[in-house]
Amino acid sequence: MLHSATERKGEGVSLEAHTASVRQMMRACIQCGTCSASCPNAGAMDMTPRRIWRCVQMDSFEEIFTSQTFTLCSSCYYCSLRCPRGLQPADAMAALKCIAAARQMPQHRSSTLFYRYFLRSVRRNGRVHEMEVMTGYFAHMKNPLLPLRYASLGWKLTSKGKISLPRPARGKGKLDALFAKVAQVEEEN
Amino acid sequence: MADKIDRNLSHSTVHVTLSTAAKPMRYLYYPGCSLEGTAVEYDLATRALMQALDIDVIDVAGWTCCGATAASGVSRLLALSLAARNLALAEAMHSDCDLLVPCSACYLNLQRAAHAMREEPQTRAAVNRILADEHLSVTGTVRVRHILDVLARDVGADTIASHVRRPLNGQTIAPYYGCQCLRPYAVFDDPQAPASMSPLIRAVGAEVLPWTMGPRCCGGAHMTTHMHAGMDLTGAILAAAKDADAIATVCPMCQINLDGFQKKIARHRGAVLETTVVYLPQLLGLAMGLGPHAVGLQRNLSVTASFKNALRSLEASV
Numbered sequence: 001m002l003h004s005a006t007e008r009k010g011e012g013v014s015l016e017a018h019t020a021s022v023r024q025m026m027r028a029c030i031q032c033g034t035c036s037a038s039c040p041n042a043g044a045m046d047m048t049p050r051r052i053w054r055c056v057q058m059d060s061f062e063e064i065f066t067s068q069t070f071t072l073c074s075s076c077y078y079c080s081l082r083c084p085r086g087l088q089p090a091d092a093m094a095a096l097k098c099i100a101a102a103r104q105m106p107q108h109r110s111s112t113l114f115y116r117y118f119l120r121s122v123r124r125n126g127r128v129h130e131m132e133v134m135t136g137y138f139a140h141m142k143n144p145l146l147p148l149r150y151a152s153l154g155w156k157l158t159s160k161g162k163i164s165l166p167r168p169a170r171g172k173g174k175l176d177a178l179f180a181k182v183a184q185v186e187e188e189n
Numbered sequence: 190m191a192d193k194i195d196r197n198l199s200h201s202t203v204h205v206t207l208s209t210a211a212k213p214m215r216y217l218y219y220p221g222c223s224l225e226g227t228a229v230e231y232d233l234a235t236r237a238l239m240q241a242l243d244i245d246v247i248d249v250a251g252w253t254c255c256g257a258t259a260a261s262g263v264s265r266l267l268a269l270s271l272a273a274r275n276l277a278l279a280e281a282m283h284s285d286c287d288l289l290v291p292c293s294a295c296y297l298n299l300q301r302a303a304h305a306m307r308e309e310p311q312t313r314a315a316v317n318r319i320l321a322d323e324h325l326s327v328t329g330t331v332r333v334r335h336i337l338d339v340l341a342r343d344v345g346a347d348t349i350a351s352h353v354r355r356p357l358n359g360q361t362i363a364p365y366y367g368c369q370c371l372r373p374y375a376v377f378d379d380p381q382a383p384a385s386m387s388p389l390i391r392a393v394g395a396e397v398l399p400w401t402m403g404p405r406c407c408g409g410a411h412m413t414t415h416m417h418a419g420m421d422l423t424g425a426i427l428a429a430a431k432d433a434d435a436i437a438t439v440c441p442m443c444q445i446n447l448d449g450f451q452k453k454i455a456r457h458r459g460a461v462l463e464t465t466v467v468y469l470p471q472l473l474g475l476a477m478g479l480g481p482h483a484v485g486l487q488r489n490l491s492v493t494a495s496f497k498n499a500l501r502s503l504e505a506s507v
């Protein structure tokens with residue numbers, strides 16, 4: 001149930017096939033570097049956005065997926081707005097995140113796990129239950145110090161009546177049918 | 190560049206609503222998950238403000254999560270389906286009302302889904318197959334509107350000004366837009382130099398902080414997955430707002446980054462960064478005479494003593 005709609009897609013699909021759509025999206029990149037210069041996260045990235053598009057064009061999978069660059073994209077859409085070729089690099093970053101999630105790449109565990117727990121909560125309740133996401137995520141990350149980073153915020157939110165303890169999961173999830181159908185349609189295509 | 194923005198603007202501006210229309214103003218309303226949880230005051234203030242302006246809001250019955258940032262990082266079809274389910278519910282209400290959305294992340298997801306449904310027949314067919322189990326179908330024709338768009342263009346600064354009971358004279362407000370109400374769909378403002386909040390802030394008697402951080406990124410969900418990168422981005426915004434009495438926001442994610450992590454960021458930077466952070470509808474509502482409780486101010490995580498004092502003395506001077 002934790003596995004979201006498309007995670008099954010990772011099985012049996014080569015990385016090359018998986019990445020082909022991203023290469024197609026970024027085919028016309030002329031390596032001008034406008035995206036890197038516009039990116040608020042470029043300083044924190046181990047590889048600039050421009051360089052990752054080069055790697056995408058060259059099918060340098062190893063470099064793309066050992067890098068944390070695409071997980072550091074915060075979807076601000078500056079690059080998509082400014083790219084002189086009219087490309088959508090922000091969407092390509094999201095597509096790389098999808099591939100890392102679908103293939104459950106261990107090096108991207110921290111971001112993809114967060115997404116999975118988020119979506120599990122959505123699937124179960126229809127609406128996201130913020131506390132449920134965080135408790136699931138922290139438990140799975142098995143890092144005893146991680147929850148402490150958020151402890152004071154958690155306390156503040158609780159005292160303001162903004163978050164409550166999750167209800168225990170029982171029975172069918174509200175959006176089970178939608179998630180299952182998405183997986184089915186994706187498998188057919 | 191200017192060319193591209195113009196193109197974006199004219200391409201995405203789907204309609205013009207006249208605020209002088211005789212019909213009462215009415216919107217379908219999609220609150221989104223945050224507005225039931227960490228951003229409950231955004232919901233309270235939006236509803237209270239709309240009521241004070243005589244604008245009806247009708248909740249989309251049975252709405253579910255729009256997919257947030259998580260779904261688009263896992264599967265595009267899942268993200269589009271989650272958002273489109275809500276568009277389908279809105280369409281099934283058979284109204285000609287626009288869909289009002291306060292959360293910028295929800296706004297972007299719903300806007301993206303509406304575009305995809307209109308422009309990609311194959312994707313629309315796939316999504317409709319997915320929704321058919323629930324006897325829903327989607328066309329993407331409902332107009333998705335961000336609350337800032339509605340306040341700036343449908344309501345307008347003049348109407349706001351005419352409702353002001355408690356002008357926020359002497360207060361300097363930093364208008365913070367964030368990313369996703371501006372980009373990638375440049376519907377109502379310049380995506381790199383936005384200004385739509387300024388007339389609204391001036392309409393309530395406050396001054397606008399001159400700054401360039403309005404459209405900059407707060408790091409979004411980084412605070413959970415890449416905390417240091419997130420703290421750098423949000424910290425730069427807080428530092429730039431140090432001469433303002435308050436920051437006005439229009440997004441729950443921006444708000445919690447700016448108020449919920451404010452103390453932690455201040456410690457991390459070794460700086461004093463104490464700033465009031467309020468949602469724009471709270472600010473407008475307060476000036477229009479709504480009480481602090483009516484706009485949920487007691488739920489905010491960062492309201493400084495001096496801001497509270499200023500509100501009290503403005504109240505006394507009325």
Ligand code: SF4
Pocket residue numbers: 028029030031032033034035036049050053082083084085086087089
């Ligand atoms: S801005 Fe566009 S063309 Fe230039 S490097 Fe980035 S993706 Fe390539």
Ligand code: SF4
Pocket residue numbers: 035038039040041042049072073074075076077078079080089090093
């Ligand atoms: S969308 Fe992502 S890659 Fe593009 S500029 Fe913003 S953070 Fe950088």
